[in-house]
Amino acid sequence: MTGHHPFDANDASDAPEPDPAPAVDTEARWPMAGAVVVSAVLTLLLPDDLRLGPRWGLPLAEGLLLMALISGDPGRISRRTAALRGVSIALVSVLASSAIWSTVQLIDDIVHGGAETSSATALLLVGGSVWVSTILAFSLLYFELDSGGPATRAHHMPPTPALAFPQQISPDLNATHWRPHYIDYLYLGFTNSTALSPTDVMPLAPWAKIVMAIQSLVSLVILGLVIARAVNVLV
Numbered sequence: 001m002t003g004h005h006p007f008d009a010n011d012a013s014d015a016p017e018p019d020p021a022p023a024v025d026t027e028a029r030w031p032m033a034g035a036v037v038v039s040a041v042l043t044l045l046l047p048d049d050l051r052l053g054p055r056w057g058l059p060l061a062e063g064l065l066l067m068a069l070i071s072g073d074p075g076r077i078s079r080r081t082a083a084l085r086g087v088s089i090a091l092v093s094v095l096a097s098s099a100i101w102s103t104v105q106l107i108d109d110i111v112h113g114g115a116e117t118s119s120a121t122a123l124l125l126v127g128g129s130v131w132v133s134t135i136l137a138f139s140l141l142y143f144e145l146d147s148g149g150p151a152t153r154a155h156h157m158p159p160t161p162a163l164a165f166p167q168q169i170s171p172d173l174n175a176t177h178w179r180p181h182y183i184d185y186l187y188l189g190f191t192n193s194t195a196l197s198p199t200d201v202m203p204l205a206p207w208a209k210i211v212m213a214i215q216s217l218v219s220l221v222i223l224g225l226v227i228a229r230a231v232n233v234l235v
Contacts, residue, residue, distance in 0.1 A: 025153075025154050025177065025178075025179040026076040026077055026078045026151075026154045027076060027077055027150060027154070027179075027181045027182065028075070028076055028077075029069070029070060029073070029074065029075065029076065029077055031181070031182040031183060031186075032077075032140065032143065032150075032182045033066055033069075033070065035136045035139065035140060035182070035186065036062055036066050036091065036095070036136075036140070037066075038132075038136060039062070039095055039098075039099075039133055039136045039137065040058070040059035040062045040063065041059075042129045042132060042133050042136075043058050043059055043062075043098055043102075043133070044056075044059055045129060046102060046126065046129060046130070047115065047116055047126065049105060049109065049115070050102045050105045050106055050109070050126065050130065051098075051102065052097065052098050052101040052102070058094065058098050061094055062091060062094055062095065065087055065090055065091040065094065066091060068087050069084065069087055069088060069091065072084050072087070073151070077150040077151050077154065078151055078154055078155075079151055080151045080152055080155070084151070085149060085151075088144050088149060089144065091140075092137075092140050092141050092144045092145075095136070095137040095140055095141075096137045096138070096141055098133070098137070099130070099133045099134045099136075099137035099138075100134075100137075100218070102130045102133060103130055103134060103218055103221070103222060106126065106127065106130050106222065106225075106226075107221060107222075107225060110123075110225045110226065110229050111225075117229055120230040123226060123229055123230050124226065124230055127222060127223075127226030127230075128226075130222060131193070131219065131222050131223065131226075134193065134215065134218055134219065134222070135186075135189045135190055135193050136186075136189070138189045138192070138193075138211065138215045139182070139185045139186040139188065139189030139190075140185070141211060142163060142185040142188055142189065142208075142211070143182050143185040145162065145207065145208075145211075146161060146162050146163045146180070146185070146208070147161050147162060147163075150181075150182075153179050153180070154179065157179065160204060161204065162203070162204055162205035162207065162208045163180070163188070163201050163202070163203060163204065163205075163208050164201065164202045164203075164204050165178075165180050165184060165200070165201055166200050166201075167180075169202070184201075188201045189215070192212055192215050192216055192219070193215060193216070193219035194219070196216040196219060196220055197216060198212065
């Protein structure tokens with residue numbers, strides 16, 4: 001009669017299996033690409049004195065950089081290379097520089113009386129275009145700088161992100177493997193420009209606090225001066 005060993009190999013099936021590794025949460029390229037295209041179109045529609053460089057200069061540069069990103073990492077954002085990271089940073093830098101330049105020139109026109117300040121309708125259209133451009137530029141800036149960029153976020157999230165979303169700071173949501181996508185950063189850029197302060201996203205890193213403060217200040221100046229000038233023209 002053969003006895004049954006208490007640690008028989010068949011008992012191994014009763015042991016709990018380790019939790020599977022979370023799947024890589026990549027995101028589609030098109031929302032970010034769409035924001036770049038809209039920003040380029042808004043740049044084309046601006047008056048010449050509010051545009052940095054020749055009429056087609058910035059849109060062409062933005063288009064070439066975007067095409068380089070799409071060709072290097074098409075479909076979904078997942079590749080982590082120094083070259084693609086450099087192109088992404090260059091694209092965001094061009095967009096941010098264009099938005100800030102247009103803001104400065106708009107302020108100068110309002111203060112000293114530019115061509116578009118004589119009509120309330122024209123001023124509101126131009127001011128609105130510049131304001132939307134700043135929202136898109138800053139949203140892409142957050143998108144690219146937070147936690148190493150979208151490709152890095154897809155593979156690994158740091159314990160303490162630069163920008164803390166509700167899903168990351170509320171244990172009740174149980175969103176351990178949640179990743180922010182471009183729409184989350186676009187919403188951050190919009191609310192920071194309208195509320196002029198953090199709403200549901202908290203800046204934790206020093207750079208995030210500085211960038212959000214700059215965006216709030218830029219938005220305050222644009223909205224305040226444009227509305228005040230438009231009301232003055234109407235009166």
